[in-house]
Amino acid sequence: MFNIILFGPPGSGKGTQAKKLAEAFELLHISTGDLLRSEIKNGTQLGLEAKRFIDAGELVPDQVVLGMLRSAVEKYPEAKGVIYDGFPRTIVQSEAIDAMLAEDQERINVLIALAVDEEEIVQRILERAKTSGRTDDADEDTVRARIQVYKEQTAPVFDYYDRADVAYELNGMGSIDEVYARLSKLVEQAQTA
Numbered sequence: 001m002f003n004i005i006l007f008g009p010p011g012s013g014k015g016t017q018a019k020k021l022a023e024a025f026e027l028l029h030i031s032t033g034d035l036l037r038s039e040i041k042n043g044t045q046l047g048l049e050a051k052r053f054i055d056a057g058e059l060v061p062d063q064v065v066l067g068m069l070r071s072a073v074e075k076y077p078e079a080k081g082v083i084y085d086g087f088p089r090t091i092v093q094s095e096a097i098d099a100m101l102a103e104d105q106e107r108i109n110v111l112i113a114l115a116v117d118e119e120e121i122v123q124r125i126l127e128r129a130k131t132s133g134r135t136d137d138a139d140e141d142t143v144r145a146r147i148q149v150y151k152e153q154t155a156p157v158f159d160y161y162d163r164a165d166v167a168y169e170l171n172g173m174g175s176i177d178e179v180y181a182r183l184s185k186l187v188e189q190a191q192t193a
């Protein structure tokens with residue numbers, strides 16, 4: 001299996017790029033944000049619990065996310081690999097996914113962090129807010145709170161995988177196609193490494 005973590009702050013382009021990569025490299029795309037929004041939409045207990053954290057721009061508790069993630073992965077035992085988008089977001093989640101993969105003698109092969117200027121990501125998210133219907137997009141204070149949570153709780157995940165020598169930072173500025181060209185090149189290199 002080939003397992004990628006697509007990493008980066010809110011609005012850095014993880015979802016946009018993960019979708020393109022998943023098609024081109026025939027990998028399963030798992031976005032914990034999308035899974036949580038679908039739970040909310042379906043009115044499940046998990047969705048109800050998650051909603052107040054998401055609306056405040058905070059992280060949903062690790063155990064909630066981990067249970068949901070495990071069932072999502074188990075639905076596709078035949079997957080050739082997975083692109084994790086928006087996961088792991090804490091050290092606890094990183095250790096949990098590593099342990100889960102190790103059960104099958106697998107591991108995270110590469111983490112790629114999209115680097116985008118803070119003002120650019122705020123603009124991208126506020127632009128998306130016009131059509132996304134995402135409650136956490138609409139208000140600039142919530143968007144900035146999400147960025148702060150990323151810096152404090154999620155950025156350490158990069159260092160965690162850097163210690164395993166699998167973390168890369170990629171310039172996420174420029175057009176979607178420009179970023180994709182850089183990204184797909186790096187993924188190809190990682191696949192043959």
Ligand code: AP5
Nearest residue numbers: 010011012013014015016032033054060086124128175176
């Ligand atoms: P999640 O859904 O993961 O949101 P996020 O990380 O805040 O990131 P976004 O989805 O907003 O941005 P993105 O990087 O995917 O960028 P996109 O491609 O959409 O999480 C939401 C919430 O759920 C969290 O705050 C948390 O509460 C909870 N949650 C989720 N996972 C969790 C976890 N593991 N643990 C705990 N809680 C969790 O692009 C953004 C916009 O920019 C789009 O409109 C796009 O069209 C545009 N765009 C993309 N690329 C470019 C470009 N190159 N140039 C111009 N525009 C671009």
Ligand code: MG
Nearest residue numbers: 014015033086
């Ligand atoms: Mg996303």
